[in-house]
Amino acid sequence: MTKEEIVAGLAEILEEVAGVNPEDVTEDKSFTDDLDVDSLSMVEVVVAAEEKFGVKIPDDEVQNLKSVGDAATFVLNQQAA
Structure with missing residues (x-):
């Protein structure tokens, strides 16, 4: 799976969970600052x-995932492992 495919998947999840417009989801967007995802929604995003x-x-990794790009890179690295 490519990073672009992961970002697209995260966009779908963010639309379902937090009502974020998928067109607004790019690697440089912060979950909290740019996309207004609160901590409760972030938990749902992680599970999805x-x-x-x-x-x-892991819970201790979630706090390091500040942007969509961070999350995509994490998923990419986990899949490669």
Whole structure:
């Protein structure tokens, strides 16, 4: 799976969970500052991403995932592992 495909998948998840317009989701967007995803929604995004991409995102890693790009890179690295 490419990083672009992961970003597109995250855009779908963000639309479902937080009502974010998928066209607004790019790698440089911050979940909280740019996309207005609150901490509760972020938990739902993480759970949905784990299911969609078949990866495990530990709780202590979630706080490091500030942007869509951070999350996409994390998923990409987990899939390669």
